[in-house]
Amino acid sequence: MKKSIIFSSFVAASLTAGLTSCSDVEYPDTPNAPKAENVTSDVDGRSVSLTWTLPQGKDIKGVQILRDGVVVATIEGPATSYSDRRATPGTDVRYTVKIMYADGTVSEGITVHMDIISTEKACLLLPCEMPELTDDDEIYAANWFTQEYGDNGVVMTPADVNKITVKDNPVVWINIDREGLPMGWRNLPEKLVAPEVLDALRDYIDAGGHVYLTKHATQMTVPLGFLDEQFAPRLYASGAGGEGSDIWTMNCNIGLIYDHYDSPLFAGLTTCDVFTHPTIPLIGPGWREDHNC
The missing domain is CATH 2.60.40.10 (Immunoglobulins)
Structure with missing residues (x-):
């Protein structure tokens, strides 16, 4: 990553x-x-x-x-x-x-x-129920979310998508991280990119909701209307990975043009100087899957 x-x-x-x-x-x-x-x-x-x-x-x-x-x-x-x-x-x-x-x-x-006074809860939208997740990274991310947010978070699946509202869920996190997954949003879990789910998410976005896409879920920028198909994310990999000594980071300054570091999502996070601009360290030296996206 x-x-x-x-x-x-x-x-x-x-x-x-x-x-x-x-x-x-x-x-x-x-x-x-x-x-x-x-x-x-x-x-x-x-x-x-x-x-x-x-x-x-x-x-x-x-x-x-x-x-x-x-x-x-x-x-x-x-x-x-x-x-x-x-x-x-x-x-x-x-x-x-x-x-x-x-x-x-x-x-x-x-x-x-x-x-x-707000009763908002952050939302993690999974492609299936938590016990049905099979990828270790997706399992870890879901467990982290439930432990970190507790009563301030809610886990939903595509079957629940019509329950997501801007009032109750100002941010929806979608994380797909799978070894061997081909590039392209149509290769994402079928239920997650079903027409009725995409329609509901687009309505949510149009109403002022925020969608946070990580790893392979960034391919959803196309069906959600953020990018045309020809501009779909091409920095993509889903390999098994290997050993490495460098630090892998998350870049919130896309193309050095769109700088999202001021977003509340990143408040309080540590940055590093691996590149010429600040990035957020995620994975250190050791074994890493090659899931660059």
Whole structure:
């Protein structure tokens, strides 16, 4: 194993009305500019929904949303709602709503406070029930997951895929690691890549869910819609392996372009300097299967 890939559907916030810009600049308040009214909030797990009413008879350019004093969205037009799906659990969060007017004035912010309490569980999606696993690496990974996450994790199979939700399972881990497995997503366990399973996973991703693919499961980047078939991962091996003295690592900086080291998935992990950029050490010297993917 020299490289694994994290592919995520990044949805920081979705809007029920209007568009957002990428601006992170907070517009200064204008004295006496009419403020948002009836600002309310609703929390469902890590999802926060804000609603408000707009001042009547005003030419409104847009609405700016701040979370704990930091701009998270600038909505164009007379929007009256905003949703944030990735609030941090176990925190007291402040959301502020400002109204922007066509004449350049900006209202003072109206702020609401809420506690984010989450019952989320990380999900390990296996191709079969745990006792039916035959590859030693897949067995070890499944055992590690259940021991590491305990009550904060859940193990599911393709038969359970419709139970996976963004609210309850923000991250789904799929790990396939088998000696002699041919390259290509169609060669993965049949139940795992069945049409109904792929459809459910695509819907989950579109709704804001994150899928973490490791080892041979990175081939699923094609049917899940992350990559076209012609760009499917080609760094692939499933050989028996042998003895080695170097360190095998996981690279989260794909092609030195897509850098995912800031993902919470990798928080607190040790990095090493085997390459010119940081990677995460996984396997040290000794016997290693040649499962480069």
